[in-house]
Amino acid sequence: MSLKTTTTEYSTVFDLKPTISRNGFLGLWKLLHGYRLKYGAAVLFLTLMALFNTGKFLLVQLFTDNVLTQQLENLTLALALVAFGFVGLAICQGYFAFLSGKLASETGERMAVRLRDYLFDHFQRLPFSFHDRAKTGELIQRATSDIESIQRFFAEQATGVGRILLLFSINFIAVLLIHVQLALMSVVVIPLVVATSIFFFRRTSIAFDKMQDEESKLTATLQESLTGVRVVKAFSRQDFEEKKFERDNRSRFVYGKRLLLMHTFFWPITDIMTGFQMLLGLFVGAMLVMTGEITVGMYLAYAGLIIYIIYPIRELGRLIVQTATGMVSYQRISRIIAEEREDLGFDALPPVTNLQGEFEFRDVSFAYHNGETVLHEISFSVKPGQTVALLGSTGSGKTSLVNLLPRFYDYTSGSITLDGVELRDYPRWFLRQHIGIVEQQPFLFSRTIRENIAFGAGRDVTDEA
Structure with missing residues (x-):
């Protein structure tokens, strides 16, 4: 896929029409054009962070089973090496987590800049008929709130999903190496958590879309009221405008409340599931220690690793629900991008150049x-x-x-x-x-009087003019 670019003095405006897709994830992947390598590096650093995190718990197993239980002559040296190992692993984990977050945040900001530049340019080039039927408040909503949702998707949610999957995979493999049956027992509720997350994801997408529509109407009402405030005051219609705004604000509140209620129900349900899984895993692990199937060091390592198996799945459910906002915002912006621009015919020559005006x-x-x-x-x-x-x-x-x-x-x-x-x-x-x-x-731009007078000239204008 190739993206056409238009270079201006300040930025490069990409043609985002090729990124339009009915599949939100595919469309967002296309939107990453030019930043996929950087985003891939962020995921790679996440992998390294997860590996160093798991290494700390394996070091606990090593320390418990091979240092504390052994009569070592150089116990002090062994303790020092283990301590340095912990510190080194923690530093590496933190360093790669920082690099991953930095690259993901940069990508999110770049995506926001790209979308804002394109949408502003696109708004200027859309036909008169589009602006006749579109509400200014809704367009402002697309260029602000929806772009922020996509920015959060790239900066936090997508990398968060990657981080969770990596933590789960690496730590699950580590538990498999400790005890296969214990590892399988530690993930029995995961299908239920994922199914619950998908259930809420679908309903959250619908609720967020409706809430954004209501927020667009609210913004449009506010914009129209402020733009026509002189007319409102001239006819003493303040009470009418206040009731109109209150009605739209109330509608926005109702849909926002529905969205929050879905999140409110989601958390307790998944917390109960993951809490039960945690207790079950620790109980089974303790029984295996008592029967001698695993060592105390293995159990301590497992107690740390299971947190990074259960907790990521709990967070994955949250992120699956939250990514619905990014998907909805992408589709809303895509509908604007799909609008055809007005052909001004710059390549065509006029049939008559010296107009008389008849x-x-x-x-x-x-x-x-x-x-x-x-x-x-x-x-x-x-x-x-x-x-x-x-x-x-x-x-x-x-x-x-x-x-x-x-x-x-x-x-x-x-x-x-x-x-x-x-x-x-x-x-x-x-x-x-x-x-x-x-x-x-008449409309005056927030510029000097000279710039307003010369706005439509298309050439340099003298101060005398």
């Missing part, structure tokens, strides 16, 4: 994507230099008609000509460079 409408009709026809067989002409006013009630189609001129939308039927040439024959970039628009409600 427009002619012949039986022009226009309908939005929902099938609602707003313009019916409109015909009129505008000569160069002529001033024309469009009069009509709200919803009569004045704005829709004007939006056809720069080709924000294309007319459904009929013909519009500019200087005798069909409007569709002009590339969009050319029309928008030559058509000036004064909005009914």
Whole structure:
């Protein structure tokens, strides 16, 4: 898979369309393009960390069975070597855990930067029709909360799953070497824990998706209220807006509560299962010591190793449930990425370069994507230099008609000509460079007055201008 890139002064924007997949895990793997080696190194360091962790418990077995029970002449030296061994293993374990966490966190941050850059660029290039139907608050939600969920997936959850599987595998092999039957007895509840985790994973995915939708609505309501605060105050509609926000906030609370209740039920259930497994394993191990099948050192090593068999599985269940948030956020962002960008026709040359400005409408009709026809067989002409006013009630189609001129939308039927040439024959970039628009409600960017005035010029503007 190759990803196209667009290099700007500050960053490289990757084309993320090839990463879209109905399978969330496959899509997130594709999203790792360019960082898989670093992420693989993080997993490798996790493996080394798990090995050194297991080594500490095997050293306990060695110390108990071969040092404490033996009459050694150099007991002091043996104790010193064992102590240095513990310290060395702990240092190595901590060092590789640090390296793994560092690389995983860096990857998560890089993924967040990549997604933010792409989404911002994508938002600018989506067609007018998309922004007409999309709510600003929902787009903000995609570019903030959903990206943070994906960042946590890479930085914490995916490596957490890898860490748990490695700890379980390595420590289970170590217990197998101690006593096969004891090892098998130590994992009897694991299928139940995994099945419970998958059960909650599916329901958590649905609940989180609904909660994010409600949070998007809440953000949109807040954004609209703050944007139109002057209108709200002018008509004394503060109480109406407050009730509207309270209704959306209450809905967000209800879905958030459902999600938390699922986590609340999940933990006690898995804690009971893993607690029972821990007691069963320690009891069986103690019985094996009493019958002489394993040594005291083996039992002490097993008592430490079983913690890193049971505890990881308990954590695995938690992470399986939490990864649902990353999966849902990926799918929500993928729906935005899948939207086709507007073709401005930069590769096309305009049929006429020296425009005079004569427009002619012949039986022009226009309908939005929902099938609602707003313009019916409109015909009129505008000569160069002529001033024309469009009069009509709200919803009569004045704005829709004007939006056809720069080709924000294309007319459904009929013909519009500019200087005798069909409007569709002009590339969009050319029309928008030559058509000036004064909005009914002017918008100022958070920049200087000079930058706002020169925003649409596309060239250097003198201070006198």
